[in-house]
Amino acid sequence: MLTKDLLRYKIRLEKVTPSFVDVTDAALLAFVHSLQTLFTAGSTEQELQETASQLGLDLHPLFAGFKKLLLDQCEATEANEQVETQRWAIIQEAQRFRQDTLLRSVAHYQELVSHAFQKPVEKLKTELYQDLPQYRPLTLTSSISPVDLLHRYNCSLMQGLLIHARKVTLEVGPLSVAQRRELLRSLKFHRLLVTFPDPEWKADSNFIMEISGPLDLFEKTTLYSMNLASFFPRILHLPEWKLQAELVLKKKPCVVTLTHKQGLRSHYAVRDHHVPEELSQFTQTFQEVCPDWRVQMATHFFPIGKNAYSCPDFLFEHSTGKKIYLELFHRWHSSQVVGRIEALETTKNPLILLGICKSIAKQKLIQEKLEKSQWFQENGFVFTEFPRAKIVSSLLESVNSR
Amino acid sequence: MMETLLFSQGTLLVNQEPAPALQSFFTFDPRTRQWRAPAHAYRDILLTAREAGISFVDEAKGYETLHLQLQTPIIPRPHQTAALDAWYKALQKGVVALPTGAGKTILAVMVIAKVQRSTLIVVPTLDLVQQWRTVLAQFFGQEIGVLGGGERKIAPLTVATYDTAKLMVEHIGNQFGLLIVDECHHLPAPFYQLIGLASIAPFRLGLSATLERSDGGEERLFELMGELVYEAHIGDMVDHVLAPYDVVLIEVTLHEQERAAYQQARGLYVQFLRKNGVQMGGPEGWRRFIFLASRNEEGRSAFKAYREQKHIAQAASAKLEAIWNILSSHSTESTLIFTDDNLTAYRIGCELFLPVLTHKTKPQERKNMLDAFRAGTLKVLVTSKVLNEGVDVPQAQVGVVVSGSGVIREHVQRLGRILRHQPGKRAVLYEVVSKDTNEQFVNQRRRQHHAYQRSPSV
Numbered sequence: 117m118l119t120k121d122l123l124r125y126k127i128r129l130e131k132v133t134p135s136f137v138d139v140t141d142a143a144l145l146a147f148v149h150s151l152q153t154l155f156t157a158g159s160t161e162q163e164l165q166e167t168a169s170q171l172g173l174d175l176h177p178l179f180a181g182f183k184k185l186l187l188d189q190c191e192a193t194e195a196n197e198q199v200e201t202q203r204w205a206i207i208q209e210a211q212r213f214r215q216d217t218l219l220r221s222v223a224h225y226q227e228l229v230s231h232a233f234q235k236p237v238e239k240l241k242t243e244l245y246q247d248l249p250q251y252r253p254l255t256l257t258s259s260i261s262p263v264d265l266l267h268r269y270n271c272s273l274m275q276g277l278l279i280h281a282r283k284v285t286l287e288v289g290p291l292s293v294a295q296r297r298e299l300l301r302s303l304k305f306h307r308l309l310v311t312f313p314d315p316e317w318k319a320d321s322n323f324i325m326e327i328s329g330p331l332d333l334f335e336k337t338t339l340y341s342m343n344l345a346s347f348f349p350r351i352l353h354l355p356e357w358k359l360q361a362e363l364v365l366k367k368k369p370c371v372v373t374l375t376h377k378q379g380l381r382s383h384y385a386v387r388d389h390h391v392p393e394e395l396s397q398f399t400q401t402f403q404e405v406c407p408d409w410r411v412q413m414a415t416h417f418f419p420i421g422k423n424a425y426s427c428p429d430f431l432f433e434h435s436t437g438k439k440i441y442l443e444l445f446h447r448w449h450s451s452q453v454v455g456r457i458e459a460l461e462t463t464k465n466p467l468i469l470l471g472i473c474k475s476i477a478k479q480k481l482i483q484e485k486l487e488k489s490q491w492f493q494e495n496g497f498v499f500t501e502f503p504r505a506k507i508v509s510s511l512l513e514s515v516n517s518r
Numbered sequence: 519m520m521e522t523l524l525f526s527q528g529t530l531l532v533n534q535e536p537a538p539a540l541q542s543f544f545t546f547d548p549r550t551r552q553w554r555a556p557a558h559a560y561r562d563i564l565l566t567a568r569e570a571g572i573s574f575v576d577e578a579k580g581y582e583t584l585h586l587q588l589q590t591p592i593i594p595r596p597h598q599t600a601a602l603d604a605w606y607k608a609l610q611k612g613v614v615a616l617p618t619g620a621g622k623t624i625l626a627v628m629v630i631a632k633v634q635r636s637t638l639i640v641v642p643t644l645d646l647v648q649q650w651r652t653v654l655a656q657f658f659g660q661e662i663g664v665l666g667g668g669e670r671k672i673a674p675l676t677v678a679t680y681d682t683a684k685l686m687v688e689h690i691g692n693q694f695g696l697l698i699v700d701e702c703h704h705l706p707a708p709f710y711q712l713i714g715l716a717s718i719a720p721f722r723l724g725l726s727a728t729l730e731r732s733d734g735g736e737e738r739l740f741e742l743m744g745e746l747v748y749e750a751h752i753g754d755m756v757d758h759v760l761a762p763y764d765v766v767l768i769e770v771t772l773h774e775q776e777r778a779a780y781q782q783a784r785g786l787y788v789q790f791l792r793k794n795g796v797q798m799g800g801p802e803g804w805r806r807f808i809f810l811a812s813r814n815e816e817g818r819s820a821f822k823a824y825r826e827q828k829h830i831a832q833a834a835s836a837k838l839e840a841i842w843n844i845l846s847s848h849s850t851e852s853t854l855i856f857t858d859d860n861l862t863a864y865r866i867g868c869e870l871f872l873p874v875l876t877h878k879t880k881p882q883e884r885k886n887m888l889d890a891f892r893a894g895t896l897k898v899l900v901t902s903k904v905l906n907e908g909v910d911v912p913q914a915q916v917g918v919v920v921s922g923s924g925v926i927r928e929h930v931q932r933l934g935r936i937l938r939h940q941p942g943k944r945a946v947l948y949e950v951v952s953k954d955t956n957e958q959f960v961n962q963r964r965r966q967h968h969a970y971q972r973s974p975s976v
Contacts, residue, residue: 210871
């Protein structure tokens, strides 16, 4: 993430325009490539700076920003422990001279210490703190292409601006169930909450949410700006989005707006959005087994309290008009099962049923919850690979008859 | 159904509309469909509920009542007794301002022993974490929890750095009934306020030697920790609580080459300010300068010149001679040398073969250096800013400010390092300043504190 002094942007009429770099700029790519070459040479930070100065690279206005990003990906090699041992010996010997000897001058004192360690004064001085990080060779912990580094710069620039955010509004385009789950999971992971103007989120339409932290309810603060900045790269995974952030820069309020059209790219890994093909086929099989119910992939999600959201997979609509949702839990989102049952135990509307994959139903905590929960006994079931149409049909009829 | 009060992410929640008497504390949160209050309102919610005869299930409270026994009896000094009484009368909430060396840690131990609740002590540095851990273990004879520096152990008495407390308070803010914030003038900083806001601790003690903040954040501090309940100044305590001291100003002259380079850089910088009408009298001027400096090549050159002239004045080679002379006159006395930046600290360390303690020093070596300094086997320590606050080095008798900012608080804290009372001790603080440079103005600015408004010898 770029620090405050490295942020490049313009403000006009309270509108902030970040100075993103052009990721196709050949000259910039060449400049970045030169910097990366320096960083792969195993030099110390001080040597890097000196070489960059000799080559004139440090005159480039973006030098400091890229240097920061590359340093973030570096590790200093382990310090030589002998340096510390020798330092203490020199310091103690030098102190002895200061206390016990009549010294004529600094030079006299330095000569005495030099003689005691049989090393020239300059060498002693140079070696005294040679184990500081800036004197230790750096190694890059990951390789990154010049283009990716430019993308990283743009993302870090926006993250650096979001550190000054007081309010963030995000509009997202149509999302799959898996994408919605991932977005909500990321928000929760970053300890952020969202306000939905519309209580139901239809997957086939745009949706606007205000993102904030728990204490933002009482006063607008920047307490959660680090959470917002860390969350930002997740937004870049979404297909269509528009973000508007209210910032305070140089003590003045201003606004930055960004959309997917600007082409920023996330360096976070994309999570697995795998949906088994069997589930897609389920609707067809179910319809054949149970003609009284019309089934479709669900396109809504529901806040169910306590900062939890249900994203059902299927919507069943009875010929009488009654609607029941089914949410399935597979092995890749087992961590939410217990919390989801507890939330649904107290939620009466909408009517949501739960299907739990057998592989996670065996986990000790989940197993205990399934056995103890009266709600689950009446509204849930366990499936092996994918739900069988007959089991779902039978549960629907049971719920419908209550 | 009886209401249940829950703690969640630094806030308090109830799942149904609160009773009328409590509604002023809670706001309906449409994000989670619950009623929410900031965690720091816990005490007022409890007291109001009690007065109104409202009972609820308190699942928010996660702290314990303790049965601590002091292992070493404390004979408090009069000002400590007065401060404790004042804090108690203010309903066990409030800020106490005492000069460094006046025994703030002992006051905190007295408060912990009196309150008998799980306690979180928040301190600015890892050195202070270790210092508090040692003192608490000594007085209470039990293992002390630590949050910070790679340690994550929570105990009934836990010490945390501000940085770690800020990260964890949303999860652990309900586990402590007493919150003690050392050097609490840092708390109003935007990122640290969360520590006070997200903690339910009904009992709170803020400790500081220097409450002054240039941004007027004191009000926020009092909102989070309670009002200023007791204050004493250095001048009130010299001789009987603090060591008497002298402040000596040493002006050094730049060498010819340094003078030429200084004037050239200073000229370039001042010319840029004049041309752009920038007044450097306050934070606005500085912000404007930074803004203009980033706009073009001329601005960048001006900024480079600004840094160069500052560096020349702060690191004048004549200062090394001055330090040498001071060390020669005090060769058997424990001496702390303060600089504004690490580079100057290491330059002095390398030239004079002295131990340097900065944030880059490895934790074990930091500890070794401080232990050796306290034991008197190391007579000199060079440091930039990490020893400015809190660290207890009672032996320090001589302080040398080689360079620093114009911030009064920093200067008073540095003076405080050498004022711990010891029989027969007389402390001396040297300020080494480059003559006819901007350093002289910086020096005058940071001396605007009552500790420096007296005669040079106190």
